[in-house]
Amino acid sequence: MGQGQEAPAEAVLDKYTREGGWVFLDNVHLMQGWIPKLERKLEIAAETAHPDFRCFFSAEPINGAPHANIIPESILQTCIKISNEPPSDMKSNMRRAFAAYTPEQCDRPSTPAKRVAFRAILFGLCFYHSLLLGRKKFGVGIGTGSGSGLGFCRGYSFNMGDLTTCGDVLYNYLEAYLDIPWPDLQYMFGEVFYGGHITDGMDRRCCTTYLEVLIRPEILPVGNPEDPASWEAPKLELAPGFLAPVPTDYAALKEYIETSLPSESPVVYGMHPNAELSLLTSLGETLFKTVIEVSGGGGGGGGGGGSGENAVRQALESFKERLPEPFNMVEVELRVKDKTPFVVVALQEATRMNALLYEMKRSMEELQLGLDGALNMSDNMEKLAKGIASNSVPELWMSCMSTRVQEVYTLSAWYADVLRRHEQLLAWTANEVVTPHVVWLPGLFNPKAFLTAVMQTYARANKLPLDVMKFVTEVTKMTSPEQVTEAAPLGIYVYGLVLEGARWDREDCCLRDSKPNELHPVMPILAVKPVTADQFDLEGYYECPVYTNMQRANVYSPIVSTFTLRTQDAPTKWVLASVALLLQDDLA
Secondary structure, X not given: OOOOOHHHHHHHXXXXXXXXXXXXXXXXXXXXXXXXXXXXXXXXXXXXXXXOEEEEEOOOXXXXXXXXXXXXXXHHHHOOOOOOOOOOOHHHHHHHHHOOOOHHHHOOOOOHHHHHHHHXXXXXXXXXXXXXXXXXXXXOOOOOOOOOOOXXXXXXXXXXXXXXXXXXXXXXXXXXXXXXXXXXXXXXXXXXXXXXXXXXXXXXXXXXXXXXXXXXXXXXXXXXXXXXXXXXXXXXXXXXXXXXXOOOOHHHHHHHHHHHOOOOOXXXXXXXXXXXXXXXXXXXXXXXXXHXXXXXXXXXXXXXXXXXXXXXXXXXXXHHHHOOOOOOHHHHXXXXXXXXXXXXXXXXXXXXXXXXXXXXXXXXHHHHHHHHOOOOOOHHHHHHHHHHHHOEOOHHHXXXXXXXXXXXXXXXXXXXXXXXXXXXXXXXXXXXXXXXXEXXXXXXXXXXXXXXXXXXXXXXXXXXXXXXXXXXXXXXXXXXXXXXXXXXXXXXXXXXXXXXXXXXXXXXXXXXXXXXXXXXXXXXXXXXXXXXXXXOOXXXXXXXXXXXXXXXXXXXXOOOEEEEEEOOOOHHHHHHOOOEEEXXXXXX
């Protein structure tokens, strides 16, 4: 199915409805505008069709919106449904991947040395394919709840076609070159075939890092290719404690999959065991959220004042009482003496805060009138009442916060966050609008603009073009904003971030493995320092992505920035562990 296939599909359906026979409509998700016609034709067929008529069709989830309603409910209720998904565990994925090849294909290369190399690299390629599929269970950045971006930031449709095509490319490269072109293979696998699906930069970095670790000369056995008895086992670990196999023949590799694969755990994927906790937390939150939605909402902790409308009235009154006054932008701008980049950011933040406060006040007053019977309840009023009742952030308020952030806080936590943001802006815009010594970075609507202002200020002071500017981050010994008594000598101090996937060792001043059950350790105060591009050196540093929340850089929330964190381990370790800094601690 696809563009222009409407008429042929309708003709085939009409013919077989009359005469009997089987019809298969492939990829109907590509024709969502035509599906209502299909629904109507199937309704008619249910009453008048030939007894031998059967209609089959397939559909795939839409990338970026896996929960979108593609097939009408009436069709789903009357048909037999079969779901075909790749397994989530390593052993099942390895069986499935290796079964795509036959013994004849493994013996296809022209020389013994090339056959050994083909089998060894093919096993590594199957392991790579299985890692990418299994990693998805830790989240693909879609949906609400914690841990939903730990695997990948987006969902990607890696499939068996990618694997078999890479196998053909591997054979062609081995036959065409005397020496194995390792960088070429890594590029073709990671950037062209599997990388062709990937749209997020950090996901691409993760996938190419897997290839750098797996597809390398150490995966080959040492010895005479024509004499397996002389071979030494490869020294390469595909996963912690799991050595690459000796590629004697197809049967030996198949047996190795059945007997030697490590037990399923996040460690196999290069992640910390705590990732399992994030996964289980996410599954639990999704379950309870679904239960609440199916049951038509839940109690928001209304207390002793009753339930239903009374609880909404009480919560609404509480929110209205605590809502702060908007900023007087005319007065604030009159106090500005020098419109520096930091002052511009402060004015933009205050303007956005005003827009949010105005909308919150207007919608709450409107809802109050609706509850009192003075106004008819509109859709927006119903949604606001439902959000207050279920303690979830109403869409109308969330859209004023950001059009791309999918909120993971409860309404009570989100409201407290708004009040704290207002408090920081109130201190910032007082007097002559001087930038505080230390800034609560999660409290900004646009933290990326603030980090850009750090570079702009330095560039203007030193008469440098902005496009040669970068910034580095140094983690200080200070742990609370009260300890900051003066402005940073260069750049700005920020705080409020948490680390996911690792922890910060305050004694050695570097990244370390997380402690058990410690998912989001709080980072000390960070110093953001502007540097020129020629001074920007990542030696001994991990380039750590900064995200708004645990959903990471999905379709709702873009990446904020990348910070540099010192490391004594190879940066690839932290890349595979999905180590990131978060502005919002979803688990707090």
